[in-house]
Amino acid sequence: EVQLVESGGGLVQSGGSLRLSCTASGFIFSDHYMDWVRQAPGKGLEWVGRIRNKPNSYTTEVAASVKGRITISRDDSKNSLYLQMNSLKTEDTAVYYCARVSTRIDVFDIWGQGTMVTVSS
Amino acid sequence: DIQMTQSPSSLSASVGARVTITCQASQGITNYLNWYQQKPGKAPKLLIYDASNLETGVPSRFSGSGSGTDFIFTISSLQPEDIATYYCQQHKNFPLTFGGGTKLEI
Numbered sequence: 223e224v225q226l227v228e229s230g231g232g233l234v235q236s237g238g239s240l241r242l243s244c245t246a247s248g249f250i251f252s253d254h255y256m257d258w259v260r261q262a263p264g265k266g267l268e269w270v271g272r273i274r275n276k277p278n279s280y281t282t283e284v285a286a287s288v289k290g291r292i293t294i295s296r297d298d299s300k301n302s303l304y305l306q307m308n309s310l311k312t313e314d315t316a317v318y319y320c321a322r323v324s325t326r327i328d329v330f331d332i333w334g335q336g337t338m339v340t341v342s343s
Numbered sequence: 344d345i346q347m348t349q350s351p352s353s354l355s356a357s358v359g360a361r362v363t364i365t366c367q368a369s370q371g372i373t374n375y376l377n378w379y380q381q382k383p384g385k386a387p388k389l390l391i392y393d394a395s396n397l398e399t400g401v402p403s404r405f406s407g408s409g410s411g412t413d414f415i416f417t418i419s420s421l422q423p424e425d426i427a428t429y430y431c432q433q434h435k436n437f438p439l440t441f442g443g444g445t446k447l448e449i
Contacts, residue, residue: 329389
């Protein structure tokens with residue numbers, strides 16, 4: 223079964239750090255670009271960032287709202303994607319989804335179930 | 344950044360009704376527009392890609408059209424299981440951006 227499972231969410235104080243993980247199964251992880259998308263409680267979807275695959279030098283793109291505070295990385299040997307978040311703010315409170323980018327078209331074709339990050343003041 | 348404006352933000356319709364949602368981009372995005380469905384407590388699901396292409400396995404009552412800055416998402420005959428929030432998303436430029444969502448109720 224093609225699946226993405228996030229972990230690492232929780233409660234953290236403002237200014238703190240957190241590392242989210244996303245473990246993939248059922249497909250060739252290394253072939254795909256991978257993204258993070260978040261959703262604040264009761265709000266819409268917000269794209270966080272992307273990491274490309276090895277043929278594209280693992281380059282990243284990140285949203286301005288998190289630039290300088292997050293690092294997206296991956297370990298293809300572990301079929302895992304990571305989101306390191308530093309200097310967390312209360313406005314970073316959200317469900318964080320990892321999403322697979324299709325190799326055919328630029329869409330999010332597989333999503334994880336999400337992991338909740340709560341930043342308290 | 345490309346702003347995506349969806350309307351309406353919420354919509355109530357009856358089973359069997361035709362439902363239309365619009366999405367407007369702040370600048371031309373050709374056909375680089377996807378539509379997702381999100382049910383409460385669940386992750387989004389891809390329905391339409393590149394403005395008008397139906398994702399495999401998605402019922403044919405869902406359709407999309409448009410290009411440039413103006414796009415339309417249609418459910419031809421609303422079913423109870425279509426209760427969800429729908430989002431458009433552009434992939435012309437980074438940062439990727441979503442519309443604000445349309446919450447559909449029966």
